[in-house]
Amino acid sequence: MLAILSVLMAFASISTDLYLPALPAMAIALRANAGTVELTISGYLVGFSLGQLLWGPLSDRYGRRLPIAIGLVLFIAGSAGCAISTNAPMLVGWRALQAVGACASVVLARAMVRDLYAGHRAAQMMSTLMTVMAIAPLVGPSAGGLILHVASWRAIFWTLVGVGLATLAALHVLPETLPPERRNRQPLHRAAAGYAELLGHRRVLGYAGAGGFFYGGIYAYIAGTPSAYITYYHVSPQFYGLLFGAGIVGIMLTNQINSRLVMKLGSDRLMRAGTVGAAIAGILLALDGWTGLGGLSGLVIPLFLFISATGFIVANSIAGALGSFPERAGAMSALIGAIQYGTGITGSALVGLFADGTPWPMGCVIALMSIGSLLCAMLLVPVAAASSGEAKATGQENHAALNKTAPIEGMTP
Structure with a gap:
């Protein structure tokens, strides 16, 4: 089950990271400039952000498995549409459909973790899943570069069609984690009011803002690094894949550190530490992008530090909100996913809008987003001491949650 959940959560990365090295080639083939092609990332994020608002209430009412299956079918159709696109606007539209399908897997995999675990244990399991799923973005750009070396960029999207079909075939072994007696019978047309109610809580805003602003920086990184590395610093697509993969290794390491420390230090404290590190790295990156004094190394090192903060921010913000x-x-x-990817839309769009052929727009956007993440974590999430009483309460919550999910075989607390 851990493997299946990891694959489902990796769909967001698979859908984007695999074709990143092909962005310059796609711009030439579709007769579009770099900023226009980068809007394929923004179009994907629009579908990914809004689609989650649909799948969440559906899964609370009808269970997790059926919406995932429907989402995979949409993902397959969208990927095939991308492969046959003949111009940039057409590609952007198919990417949006692809995203609506892919987000079902991601948002419901997170919900399934919360069905099974609670408290710091949920944050620990989220970190473990994110470490496993990090294999996808680790090998994605390199695999995309290899595909591009032997075939056209269209082959990358046909590969995604195959990934979707394989996942759909494997879905029959995934157990349902939300039994009928625990489902929400609230009418679907009241979902918007329910989201407004959730956003009325300051703590929820803090977790959503910390993760959301950080995602804005992540997608500025995704949108801006192909141009910064390949076009500005003239690195090969294959070497770009290695540079991108180095950041994923950083994510895997910090996720492992987070999973080991979260029970001792608490998820909120680790999240705040991550936002501090991300803000420092963002400021250094903006300075290098403005002055260019550090050269390629001055770009790589702050980006590595920034992206590595993912292990402390994302899992803990999601677990805290859930x-x-x-x-x-x-x-x-x-809701959390929609906010995160909504800011991702902003981050990637700003990089495309202000693209000037240098790393400066990317560095500036990342700095602003990371500072916003820091402010949300510090000002909106109440500080709670990790006392023994809190740990005891968390243990009791985990015990109660696991009792509710006792019929699911193979789950070990």
Whole structure:
């Protein structure tokens, strides 16, 4: 089950990271400039962000498995559409459909974790899943570069069609984690009011803002690094894959550190530490992008530090938000995801809008987003001491949650 959940959560990375090295080639083939082709990332994020708001309430009402299956079918159709696109606007549209399907897997995998675990244990399991799923972005750009070396960029999207079909075939072994007696019978047309109610809680805003602003920086990184590395510093697509992969190794390491320390230090404290590190790295990156004094190394090192902060920010912000309303895990997961990828839209779009052929727009956007993440974590999430009483309460919450999911075979707390 750990493997399946990891694959489902990796769909966001698979859908984007695999074709990143092909962005310059796609711009030439489709007769579009770099900024226009980078909008394929923004179009994907629009579908990914809004689609989650649909899948969350559906899964709370009808269970997790059926919406995932429907989403995979949409993902396959969208990937095939991308492969046959003949111009940039057409590609952007198919990317949006691809994203609506892919986000079902991601948002419902997070909800399934909350179905099974609670408290710091949920944050620990989220870190473990993110470490496993990090294999996808680790090998994605390199694999995309290899495909591009032997075939056209269209072959990359046909590869995604194959990934979707394989995942759909494997879905029959995934157990349902939300039994009928725990489902939310609230009418679907009231979902918007439910989201507004969730956003009325300051703590939820803090977790959503910390993760959301950080995602804005991540997607500025995704949108800006192909141009910064390949076009500006003239590195090969294959070497770009290695540079991108180095950041994924950093994510894997910090996720492992987070999973080992979260029970001792608490998820909120580790999240705040991550936002501090990301803000420092963002400021250094902006300075290098403005002055260019550090050269390629001055770009690589701050980007590595920034992206490595993912291990402390993302899992803990998601687990904290889900723990606030465990009975509405699907809707909360969808809301958090929509906010995160909504800011991702902003981050990637700003990089494309202000693209000037230098790394400066990317560095500036990352700096602003990381500072926003820091402010949300520090000002909106209440500071709570990690006392023994808190640990005891968390243990009791985990015990109760696991009792509720006892019929699921193979789950070991």
